[in-house]
Amino acid sequence: MVKFDSxxxxxxxxxxxxxxxxxxxSSQMLAQKLMSLSDGELQRRQKAADLALLNMGITFNxxxxxxxxxxxxPFDIVPxxxxxxxxxxxxxxxxxxxxxxxxxxxxxxxxxxxxxxxxIPDWLIDSGKNMxxxxxxxxxxHGIWCHITGTDLVRxxxxxxxxxxxxxxxxxxxxxxxxxxxxxxxxxxxxxxxxSIQPVEDYPEQLLRMxxxxxxxxxxxxxxxxxxxxIYNSAYFEHCFLAQQMGVExxxxxxxxxxxxxxxxxxxxxxxxxxxxxxxxxxxxxxxHTFRPDSTLGVPGLIDVYRAGRVALANAPGxxxxxxKAVYAYVPQMxxxxxxxxxxxxxxxxxxxxxxxxxxxVLANIQNxxxxxxxxxxxxxxxxxxKASGEExxxxxxxxxxxxxxxxxxxxLSLSQVPTVVQDRLEGRHVDLRPYILYGKDIYVLPxxxxxxxxxxxxxxxxxxxxxxxxxxxxxxxGCHN
Numbered sequence: 097m098v099k100f101d102s103x104x105x106x107x108x109x110x111x112x113x114x115x116x117x118x119x120x121x122s123s124q125m126l127a128q129k130l131m132s133l134s135d136g137e138l139q140r141r142q143k144a145a146d147l148a149l150l151n152m153g154i155t156f157n158x159x160x161x162x163x164x165x166x167x168x169x170p171f172d173i174v175p176x177x178x179x180x181x182x183x184x185x186x187x188x189x190x191x192x193x194x195x196x197x198x199x200x201x202x203x204x205x206x207x208x209x210x211x212x213x214x215x216i217p218d219w220l221i222d223s224g225k226n227m228x229x230x231x232x233x234x235x236x237x238h239g240i241w242c243h244i245t246g247t248d249l250v251r252x253x254x255x256x257x258x259x260x261x262x263x264x265x266x267x268x269x270x271x272x273x274x275x276x277x278x279x280x281x282x283x284x285x286x287x288x289x290x291x292s293i294q295p296v297e298d299y300p301e302q303l304l305r306m307x308x309x310x311x312x313x314x315x316x317x318x319x320x321x322x323x324x325x326x327i328y329n330s331a332y333f334e335h336c337f338l339a340q341q342m343g344v345e346x347x348x349x350x351x352x353x354x355x356x357x358x359x360x361x362x363x364x365x366x367x368x369x370x371x372x373x374x375x376x377x378x379x380x381x382x383x384x385h386t387f388r389p390d391s392t393l394g395v396p397g398l399i400d401v402y403r404a405g406r407v408a409l410a411n412a413p414g415x416x417x418x419x420x421k422a423v424y425a426y427v428p429q430m431x432x433x434x435x436x437x438x439x440x441x442x443x444x445x446x447x448x449x450x451x452x453x454x455x456x457x458v459l460a461n462i463q464n465x466x467x468x469x470x471x472x473x474x475x476x477x478x479x480x481x482x483k484a485s486g487e488e489x490x491x492x493x494x495x496x497x498x499x500x501x502x503x504x505x506x507x508x509l510s511l512s513q514v515p516t517v518v519q520d521r522l523e524g525r526h527v528d529l530r531p532y533i534l535y536g537k538d539i540y541v542l543p544x545x546x547x548x549x550x551x552x553x554x555x556x557x558x559x560x561x562x563x564x565x566x567x568x569x570x571x572x573x574x575g576c577h578n
Contacts, residue, residue: 170565189441226416306536
């Protein structure tokens with residue numbers, strides 16, 4: 097029998113139990129099921145899940161570990177639950193955010209009205225590492241720039257949901273959402289009984305539909321491909337998985353060529369025209385004629401074909417300007433400016449060090465703040481001020497003074513926790529959530545998304561490259577019973 101007698105909820109918002117240790121309404125049935133398990137049963141199910149992941153080949157690459165060693169995806173078998181009403185608010189907030197971000201990207205590469213009207217300072221945009229001057233004047237199909245987005249959400253100590261950051265370049269992780277659900281169904285099917293949970297299995301179908309929607313006009317049956325940098329990329333498993341699930345070709349830059357104004361794919365039967373490329377390659381490497389001339393991953397001439405409207409790219413090149421953590425601080429203003437709406441999902445309060453006044457505040461209060469580089473990902477380069485030494489504070493003060501535009505600061509949130517299997521018991525571990533948003537004919541939000549969990553006790557770092565894992569995320573339908 098799984099016991100929760102010694103389970104601690106003190107000091108953090110727990111998503112399954114309230115402060116008195118009583119299961120929250122949405123988690124009552126799951127808690128009862130866990131408590132009814134016989135001794136050792138949960139651990140056996142966890143081991144079965146780990147073995148299933150190994151046998152299914154669900155892995156990720158870790159850079160710096162023996163030239164990209166593949167590791168089995170770390171997974172915790174206790175699911176995380178979101179009730180229907182809260183999910184509806186999250187979904188509405190994400191759709192609102194993506195609309196505003198898309199209008200912002202289009203604006204900064206065209207008329208720059210938001211800058212001329214004094215809502216966002218010009219220095220912030222023009223100094224952005226991912227502001228690509230060569231994308232000025234681009235007109236992606238249907239005016240959509242950010243086709244696939246992964247937005248990171250967190251809860252604070254009160255249980256309120258905040259947007260932590262936006263990922264609009266090549267967001268990864270969605271394959272693990274689908275595989276986590278599959279592993280749960282294989283190894284722990286009885287846990288689903290009596291619960292009505294929103295499905296996630298149709299994501300590849302939704303993704304393909306969106307990609308077909310952005311194909312060049314008058315193309316009856318678009319030829320879609322997934323473009324990967326290759327086997328050493330940390331998300332290569334996902335590139336293969338999504339291509340296979342959609343029933344489309346997985347290609348590398350060397351498989352494609354530009355000829356007579358079109359992109360063609362080499363096949364055993366000759367060349368085939370390509371209409372839509374879901375690219376998992378950073379902008380800089382897409383086309384050596386337009387961006388980095390030393391890129392061997394891209395396709396020479398690709399951007400010329402894109403500009404001519406003869407091939408579609410998802411995401412559009414240039415979307416990274418909205419991936420910038422300093423630009424993130426201005427999303428509330430974007431929503432007001434473009435949509436004339438109040439923000440549904442708030443940002444975490446953010447200080448932009450490129451602003452001298454805000455920079456002074458950060459330098460004076462660095463011991464109380466989390467310092468983040470504006471364009472890093474994977475949890476790298478972050479300073480947790482309250483947990484850092486005086487030496488580290490001094491080092492980061494110098495880094496900020498040397499390049500203030502490259503840093504933002506936020507208060508340190510007490511991330512919510514979820515029960516997690518630790519040897520023969522359950523302990524609370526901190527989590528975040530990355531829902532995935534597809535922007536095509538309509539905006540589709542995958543129910544739940546990727547719950548990332550910090551498997552190390554006390555850790556707030558959920559990234560898999562730094563010891564984090566994941567959980568299946570359940571969004572209950574209205575009324576949690578079938």
